[in-house]
Amino acid sequence: MDDRHQVWNDLAAQIAVDSIRCTTAAGSGHPTSSMSCAHLLAVLFAEHFRTDLTDPKSAANDRFVLSKGHAAPALYAVMKAIGAIDDDTLLSLRTMGSPIQGHPVPVPELPLIDVASGSLGQGLAAALGMAFAMRLDGAPARAWVLLGDSEMAEGSVWEAMEAAAFHEVGNLVAILDLNRLGQRGPTMHGWRADVFVRRAQAYGWQGLEIDGHDVGAIDAAYSEATSTDRPTLIVARTEKGHGVSFLANQPGWHGKPVPAEREGEAIEELGGIRSIIVQPPKPDPFLPAAPPDASSAPAPAYPDGIATRMAFGETLAWLAGRRPDLVVLDGEVGNSTYTEAFEAVARERFFEMYISEQCMMGAATGLQALGKVAFAATFGAFLTRAMDQIRMAAISRANLRLCGSHAGVSIGEDGPSQMALEDIAALRAIDGSTVLYPADGPATVRLVEAMCDQPGISYLRTTRESTATLYGPDEDFPIGGSKTLRGSDTDRATVVGAGITVHEGLKAADALATHGIAVRVIDAYSVKPIDASALRRALEETGLIVVVEDHRIEGGLGDSVLDALAASGPLSGRIVKLAVSRMPGSGTPAELRAWAGIDAAAIEAAVMQALG
């Protein structure tokens, strides 16, 4: 046997032992799922994974995604083995404040984690996004991802399989830890590696089958995977709990630590505690190309009205010339979201993801992890398809820019399946998110521009129909601000709208003015964070707030207004929410807004009724 084999086997045993030690110390966690991939990780990080540990963010580095996030102990054991964390940190697993959590979360003090995992089926798309970024940069780097067999039931994995082959991504290697046992018992296909090899081939990948505890076979497979121009799936037959006789391939051990009284026995069978330190190979030096000079083209101007979805696309196209780090992904609706305007000027930075929103979101997360300013767009209704990916992106501390078009009943005839009606509720609830909803072209331009520098998950909601221009081209739209479009000292009510309902609010205010009722109109283009002080002032000065939105009544603008008012002190006054509270059908936009009670007439009636 090769000398290196001995090192790799020892390292694998160390990873297994350390996985046991830290989970037993924590009293919870997944040692057996970590042990099945110990050899796979040992050979990868000792021999094939190229990284400069002194410069973890270098574009020359390979990247790794632990898609089976519950095997986090094995990854932390690798971190110890490469000298990135000490043994005390390893043994702090799952304790309050430790950087090494139950599932991987990127934190500044840890290498090898660029995206969070723990919700299964998401790692391959993230790695695909990383591979996209490397190719865009011309970097000779590679994205590696370790998959579990249970997660192969997730369709999101197959979306990414399809996309990687279609986009001819050669710098992507997926390793499938086929340990046969899921959370409850046997997986669907057990150790039938041929099932996955055949499917990989049917998707256009290179597919290899190996014994996942044979370091020589692993080494050879990694070499083969890195010398093809196709993405490779290595299906590795492994044992859950490998190396300890009372754990290996035994049911009933999923997610269970070894009890303290059996820890010694298990560690002894693995050859005891080791402190091997290995150095992953360094990548070849690589200098990214200098960015081109920024374009000085002026921002799009919309003196005459436009659909905000179109302004979104045109603004991206404008920004393409100013921000070489900007990339855009779309779910095959670029002629509806208008990302096609960006594609037309920056084809190489546009990713057509076809109708696979989960893969789109995962790839966007991977792209931003490598420094790209990634926008992902589709119908707002279909963004909900990727809610779990968005949730995980927030845990990844990702900076992700989303656009959902076709907001609300205002899309009209296509009917409810195409209407975004729950999107604000979903996006508001994401940690650290920003929710923006412009009412016209100039607001869209400035908000899209601001999103490029906004940390966290930001979401822009756009409207299908053309809307009149309300603002001048130099108007500022700070995130967290609002615009008061009508207002006086004698206002008896305030109408708060966003997007399409701002226009309805203005019409209502005009109509009420003819009855001698002065009404304030606020454009809450920043739904989260919302302009609490303007709202508080409005409540105190007018005593009545009518919030009107083209969204479900739960969780949207109305709830954002109520939340801000409640948080800013005691409440005194009336707050009325107008929103969609029944199931719409087809109709014209105007018919549907009337039906929902969110048009100018409904606002007028609500104000009159509340004023008595």
Place this chain on the structure above:
Amino acid sequence: MDDRHQVWNDLAAQIAVDSIRCTTAAGSGHPTSSMSCAHLLAVLFAEHFRTDLTDPKSAANDRFVLSKGHAAPALYAVMKAIGAIDDDTLLSLRTMGSPIQGHPVPVPELPLIDVASGSLGQGLAAALGMAFAMRLDGAPARAWVLLGDSEMAEGSVWEAMEAAAFHEVGNLVAILDLNRLGQRGPTMHGWRADVFVRRAQAYGWQGLEIDGHDVGAIDAAYSEATSTDRPTLIVARTEKGHGVSFLANQPGWHGKPVPAEREGEAIEELGGIRSIIVQPPKPDPFLPAAPPDASSAPAPAYPDGIATRMAFGETLAWLAGRRPDLVVLDGEVGNSTYTEAFEAVARERFFEMYISEQCMMGAATGLQALGKVAFAATFGAFLTRAMDQIRMAAISRANLRLCGSHAGVSIGEDGPSQMALEDIAALRAIDGSTVLYPADGPATVRLVEAMCDQPGISYLRTTRESTATLYGPDEDFPIGGSKTLRGSDTDRATVVGAGITVHEGLKAADALATHGIAVRVIDAYSVKPIDASALRRALEETGLIVVVEDHRIEGGLGDSVLDALAASGPLSGRIVKLAVSRMPGSGTPAELRAWAGIDAAAIEAAVMQALG
């Protein structure tokens, strides 16, 4: 040529013509995507689809799902051809109040639509659920589904492919309308039918390739599909806009009606307007088996405390003996959600869906469409994976019972990827939904029982840890109600909690009582609909409401309380929301509740601070 072939070809031409007519009348819609499947539908409904039109809900009937929902005009044309709607109704397409909307929505006056479609990639799982129901009933019926080629990029399709093969569902036929053109241009694989045939085979299906405009070939394929015990995918090469030379296989016609001035030319090329009426074959008579006698076993009782997730599973097991229509699906976490208790007593009515939440939800929707009382369970965090399916289930007017376990930071060490923190926000926003969050075992028993008869989407949120029993076994928990657990005439504040935070609220009230501060404690187990009158009374009588929840601060219990109070009249008083507003990590449940500011100490402090 067979005489029948002439009829089928004429019927196909009629379907194409009527698809053109109704979309031109509407001024929007998808004629060309309807024309590509005209022959496929003609042969299906004239020859192979067995249904008794006079008894559309009969268990003997085949079922059809139009997964490519934008081809709705073709389906409406079929309805006309079988005499279910008249020509005037056909021409009312997409108008306000018409039963025939832009995309299919089940309404009582229409046959052939059991589930809504229009969000792509969802039909196969729904058809799978129908096939499950037929098998369970012993019905000799079959589920048919028409897929579009663009939607094959959706992972949800492949989840259902996998599940159908794994569960050996022989009564499922999927027809893939391979028309080569998506919304924006060519699909990934164009007319390469072999790609999909090979994949179908790699997933364990029978795969057939045909010319989708050759009625003889279609007929033969349908016969072959119905004489195997494996699910079959028929890949039919077709032309978008087939039969009209200026439309056929031309780019730029997706989702565009034929202009009125060219309508005559198009119709003429198809042979003019026809009024063929066909009668689908009737199914053989079938009498479902009589249900067994209901068990008289008593409901589970929990005098000593239990985790609500376990009470959920045990209640399902109890109900299994009383409700033969009850079925349960799980995403391979039945030993965490405790649906395994149901599986143990009713294995044939338990569906192990492995880790494919989208397929689980689609199958549940299909099962309920055939009259089953379907519960679907997984971690609350992972239910978000199926948000689009849940949204579409609401449009389907589905009665679906969901359970999300592992609510909030209270799960502890596993960390944020496993914590349901946005689930209430997402589920509250669903049209007609019910959101329930029990604090103890007895409440869980009664709420699960109530869910069986609750229309629409109902959601039960359960807690990982054991919680003390608060209620007696005979306590009633009406949906829309609440429980006041502490209260007096001298209350100076009200704490509103649900689930785990009810217990924290009680502790806080006890602590405040020692300072002489009487505090009301309300268990808002029904988060939606919420008990507005109890809340209004609490605000009026105590002037201060502190809402505390183990959920993100946006869209959850706090927003539900604010919404109810705002809707019930003018506000006067203070409402404080305590909820999770930062990103948690690992820790013990108690540490994390303290960190989030939602434990008894935080409630106590919030009350003290607000009272000054």
